[in-house]
Amino acid sequence: MARAALRALTCASLLAVSVAWAADDRPLAERLLAEELRTRGAWQRLAHLTDRIGPRLSGSAGERAAVQWAAETLTADGFSVRREPVTVPHWVRGEEQAEVIAPAHRLVVTALGGSVGTPPHGVEAEVVVADGLDDLERLGESVQGRIVLFNRAMTNDDSPAAFRAYRDAATQRTRGPSAAARKGAVAVLVRSLGTLSARLPHTGATRYDADAPQVPAAAITAEDADLLARLVASGTLPRVRLRLGCRTLEDVPSANVVADLVGGERPDEVVLIAAHLDSWDLGTGAHDDGAGVAMVMESLRLLKGLGRPPRRTIRAVLYANEENGLAGARAYAAAHAGELTRHVAALETDSGAFVPLGFRAWVGPGGVERLGEMVQALAGLGATRITPATEVGADIGPLKPAGVPLLGLDVDGRQYFHWHHTPADTLDKVDPELLAKDAVVLATMAWMLAEAPEPLPRPSPPPPSPSPSPAAAPALPR
Amino acid sequence: MARAALRALTCASLLAVSVAWAADDRPLAERLLAEELRTRGAWQRLAHLTDRIGPRLSGSAGERAAVQWAAETLTADGFSVRREPVTVPHWVRGEEQAEVIAPAHRLVVTALGGSVGTPPHGVEAEVVVADGLDDLERLGESVQGRIVLFNRAMTNDDSPAAFRAYRDAATQRTRGPSAAARKGAVAVLVRSLGTLSARLPHTGATRYDADAPQVPAAAITAEDADLLARLVASGTLPRVRLRLGCRTLEDVPSANVVADLVGGERPDEVVLIAAHLDSWDLGTGAHDDGAGVAMVMESLRLLKGLGRPPRRTIRAVLYANEENGLAGARAYAAAHAGELTRHVAALETDSGAFVPLGFRAWVGPGGVERLGEMVQALAGLGATRITPATEVGADIGPLKPAGVPLLGLDVDGRQYFHWHHTPADTLDKVDPELLAKDAVVLATMAWMLAEAPEPLPRPSPPPPSPSPSPAAAPALPR
Numbered sequence: 001m002a003r004a005a006l007r008a009l010t011c012a013s014l015l016a017v018s019v020a021w022a023a024d025d026r027p028l029a030e031r032l033l034a035e036e037l038r039t040r041g042a043w044q045r046l047a048h049l050t051d052r053i054g055p056r057l058s059g060s061a062g063e064r065a066a067v068q069w070a071a072e073t074l075t076a077d078g079f080s081v082r083r084e085p086v087t088v089p090h091w092v093r094g095e096e097q098a099e100v101i102a103p104a105h106r107l108v109v110t111a112l113g114g115s116v117g118t119p120p121h122g123v124e125a126e127v128v129v130a131d132g133l134d135d136l137e138r139l140g141e142s143v144q145g146r147i148v149l150f151n152r153a154m155t156n157d158d159s160p161a162a163f164r165a166y167r168d169a170a171t172q173r174t175r176g177p178s179a180a181a182r183k184g185a186v187a188v189l190v191r192s193l194g195t196l197s198a199r200l201p202h203t204g205a206t207r208y209d210a211d212a213p214q215v216p217a218a219a220i221t222a223e224d225a226d227l228l229a230r231l232v233a234s235g236t237l238p239r240v241r242l243r244l245g246c247r248t249l250e251d252v253p254s255a256n257v258v259a260d261l262v263g264g265e266r267p268d269e270v271v272l273i274a275a276h277l278d279s280w281d282l283g284t285g286a287h288d289d290g291a292g293v294a295m296v297m298e299s300l301r302l303l304k305g306l307g308r309p310p311r312r313t314i315r316a317v318l319y320a321n322e323e324n325g326l327a328g329a330r331a332y333a334a335a336h337a338g339e340l341t342r343h344v345a346a347l348e349t350d351s352g353a354f355v356p357l358g359f360r361a362w363v364g365p366g367g368v369e370r371l372g373e374m375v376q377a378l379a380g381l382g383a384t385r386i387t388p389a390t391e392v393g394a395d396i397g398p399l400k401p402a403g404v405p406l407l408g409l410d411v412d413g414r415q416y417f418h419w420h421h422t423p424a425d426t427l428d429k430v431d432p433e434l435l436a437k438d439a440v441v442l443a444t445m446a447w448m449l450a451e452a453p454e455p456l457p458r459p460s461p462p463p464p465s466p467s468p469s470p471a472a473a474p475a476l477p478r
Numbered sequence: 479m480a481r482a483a484l485r486a487l488t489c490a491s492l493l494a495v496s497v498a499w500a501a502d503d504r505p506l507a508e509r510l511l512a513e514e515l516r517t518r519g520a521w522q523r524l525a526h527l528t529d530r531i532g533p534r535l536s537g538s539a540g541e542r543a544a545v546q547w548a549a550e551t552l553t554a555d556g557f558s559v560r561r562e563p564v565t566v567p568h569w570v571r572g573e574e575q576a577e578v579i580a581p582a583h584r585l586v587v588t589a590l591g592g593s594v595g596t597p598p599h600g601v602e603a604e605v606v607v608a609d610g611l612d613d614l615e616r617l618g619e620s621v622q623g624r625i626v627l628f629n630r631a632m633t634n635d636d637s638p639a640a641f642r643a644y645r646d647a648a649t650q651r652t653r654g655p656s657a658a659a660r661k662g663a664v665a666v667l668v669r670s671l672g673t674l675s676a677r678l679p680h681t682g683a684t685r686y687d688a689d690a691p692q693v694p695a696a697a698i699t700a701e702d703a704d705l706l707a708r709l710v711a712s713g714t715l716p717r718v719r720l721r722l723g724c725r726t727l728e729d730v731p732s733a734n735v736v737a738d739l740v741g742g743e744r745p746d747e748v749v750l751i752a753a754h755l756d757s758w759d760l761g762t763g764a765h766d767d768g769a770g771v772a773m774v775m776e777s778l779r780l781l782k783g784l785g786r787p788p789r790r791t792i793r794a795v796l797y798a799n800e801e802n803g804l805a806g807a808r809a810y811a812a813a814h815a816g817e818l819t820r821h822v823a824a825l826e827t828d829s830g831a832f833v834p835l836g837f838r839a840w841v842g843p844g845g846v847e848r849l850g851e852m853v854q855a856l857a858g859l860g861a862t863r864i865t866p867a868t869e870v871g872a873d874i875g876p877l878k879p880a881g882v883p884l885l886g887l888d889v890d891g892r893q894y895f896h897w898h899h900t901p902a903d904t905l906d907k908v909d910p911e912l913l914a915k916d917a918v919v920l921a922t923m924a925w926m927l928a929e930a931p932e933p934l935p936r937p938s939p940p941p942p943s944p945s946p947s948p949a950a951a952p953a954l955p956r
Binding site for chain 1: 705762907
């Protein structure tokens with residue numbers, strides 16, 4: 001899009017939804033899309049969030065500003081807003097540096113979220129290479145005193161495969177550091193989980209097991225991982241020096257931002273629409289998950305503009321701390337435990353703003369068919385695919401034990417992992433028109449679920465997890 | 479290409495060219511290609527240069543190692559090698575950092591080659607935006623005391639247009655800092671000259687005019703330039719703090735590496751084939767110009783393998799200091815001034831290893847037609863395009879006053895400026911098969927020119943430049 005046009009969009013003020021529009025008798029999705037393409041409300045929100053607030057990692061000033069802005073904006077849109085308290089981790093990145101000693105190469109490196117730092121002079125050791133978590137065993141004693149590079153690459157296939165490839169490869173990032181430390185590794189490097197090699201480091205959360213030493217852990221670029229692998233393959237183990245200044249400070253208070261479009265007939269029955277307000281610190285979290293935040297806020301505004309309340313309440317939840325803890329998701333589930341049987345559905349959008357495809361869904365018997373009929377209303381937007389899934393979204397995951405039907409906005413995510421968790425997850429990567437369409441798909445589905453005579457069939461809750469607490473094994477953040 | 483295969487290529491040792499192959503009676507290009515695809519000699523050289531030596535900016539240890547390696551490798555290939563002395567600048571990058579104060583954003587920044595540093599605490603000022611060098615005038619007094627962002631974007635068109643777009647936009651990088659400083663700017667930022675927005679900074683040389691204050695100058699990414707432009711367009715000038723630790727040390731001795739495949743009949747007539755051995759410091763200079771170095775070295779090896787000398791001498795020149803000074807190019811022209819009338823052609827390759835298209839050519843009357851007939855021998859490789867040009871190559875540019883016919887290997891460079899001068903100009907971006915084809919196109923053309931009964935018609939030297947010396951206005955490095 002031309003820069004001039006983009007500028008105009010960013011600067012234009014949101015015009016109030018006109019009454020004439022509300023009286024329109026076109027199909028709902030079509031009406032909402034016309035209004036969204038006219039006002040570009042989702043785009044304006046995303047532009048503000050990314051340009052004016054920027055990165056918003058849990059515990060940072062950016063996160064506080066984002067909570068403030070979201071609450072004020074939803075209030076200005078005419079909603080009664082609650083900031084529900086969440087205690088979030090406060091991890092800070094600090095300086096970071098890595099280099100191969102000989103042959104001399106500077107590596108492009110970024111600490112994994114939650115990693116401990118190195119001593120000020122760094123950690124220096126030879127590198128051994130594992131092709132993913134499963135390959136660690138093969139390395140045997142050679143891990144001792146060394147830096148392990150987990151070098152499993154993501155494949156770049158079509159959209160659902162991309163997310164699956166990410167989940168498969170991500171185990172080396174989430175569980176690799178403790179696994180390697182148990183075998184005597186002094187630090188861990190992980191090949192960036194991504195689908196474009198542009199010397200971009202992809203950060204992301206790791207977690208330490210209680211029974212393993214906490215070793216520094218960082219992502220390096222695909223190019224640097226390939227270089228190290230070639231050097232190792234040629235017969236000499238390269239020595240790498242890694243310096244990380246990251247550390248974990250005291251937890252801080254934050255909030256989930258919650259706003260209701262109150263139902264006219266069954267206000268205590270809730271259709272939840274959700275995204276996460278926090279982001280990683282490297283980029284401005286435009287796709288992840290600024291786009292989702294914009295869709296959710298704009299859905300509420302668009303639906304309020306219809307001029308009459310839905311039968312059930314539509315609730316926007318902008319979660320805190322999805323990226324490195326899921327504290328917001330757990331706090332919401334705990335605070336609203338008594339109401340979850342009356343949560344008739346929860347919709348999450350956290351896969352970026354791309355061509356809308358439909359929804360992934362975790363629903364009870366007959367639910368997929370019901371949804372299949374409903375999404376015919378989205379045929380004009382091409383979003384008619386319902387894909388049964390058990391892992392639908394990280395933030396709505398904690399609603400599973402209560403049997404809340406879960407839906408995730410499904411998009412053509414082939415480019416999502418080009419930018420995911422990198423410095424390049426920025427506004428220019430988002431197409432304003434696709435963002436508008438995604439917002440309308442989300443809004444329309446929320447409205448249909450809130451209006452439906454019968455709620456979706458509820459799925460059976462999964463058996464209790466064998467892990468001691470949700471904190472020990474959170475659903476994998478996207 | 480699969481990593482395993484790549485590894486195998488890197489490790490395999492170069493087999494000697496077999497005598498049986500030399501007796502082959504297939505057309506030359508076909509024979510050379512078969513040999514090159516069998517041995518992958520160009521690829522092995524490029525892999526060594528980028529993996530084992532890495533970045534090689536003038537004056538650095540990497541540059542010294544590259545000169546040493548190139549000379550030893552050509553010697554091992556059976557050539558008598560000269561290291562012809564060149565005095566090169568020694569500019570070092572140091573730490574670099576830039577940020578928007580409010581709204582807080584960290585910018586991805588890299589100093590322009592040759593820039594002065596900032597004071598240790600940095601330079602802090604408001605930013606004004608110029609759409610390229612020509613737009614500076616419009617800003618008038620507002621430049622005073624401010625940082626000027628030159629924000630002209632490169633368009634991404636087809637190959638010749640990409641190089642033209644680069645040359646057009648590059649004036650803001652080469653001449654912007656002095657132009658802005660004359661109007662009172664305290665520092666200059668330049669939008670990275672590139673065709674992919676992946677938060678990659680593109681460095682490159684700048685130069686200071688004698689009549690202007692020397693202000694710090696750096697490139698920022700396309701994303702960051704867009705951000706600043708949006709903030710400025712919204713009505714408030716963002717304050718930016720820039721810290722650059724770069725500085726220029728004493729000049730150091732370096733060398734052009736020169737090796738001859740001596741002609742059998744007219745040894746004093748020379749067909750020169752050239753690339754530059756230095757690179758920027760951010761990546762490993764795989765496309766720019768490691769690929770060219772590999773093509774030139776491999777051309778000499780392949781042609782020696784033919785088993786008989788060419789009529790004229792084919793001379794490989796690996797130039798020093800193309801990126802930030804062209805000292806190698808000027809030193810060669812000066813040291814060989816007496817022989818240049820017997821240089822029958824000079825071929826440069828400095829556009830990366832992509833699909834070969836043909837040659838750009840600066841030749842005398844009838845020369846383009848002659849070349850058009852000759853390149854029919856390259857039809858199997860698709861390299862039959864002869865494009866008349868006046869700017870053929872930076873390193874062979876100083877041969878123009880002597881009327882040496884100049885040829886530049888022309889490739890489909892649509893992706894060249896994705897990676898050019900960035901940290902991502904790395905080995906994985908080079909396709910081994912295309913590198914092999916390019917090497918063969920270069921070798922075949924050099925052989926044909928060395929064998930031709932009559933040399934190419936010589937062009938008329940351009941009128942003497944009005945600039946006081948070549949040093950003041952070097953041809954634009956690629």
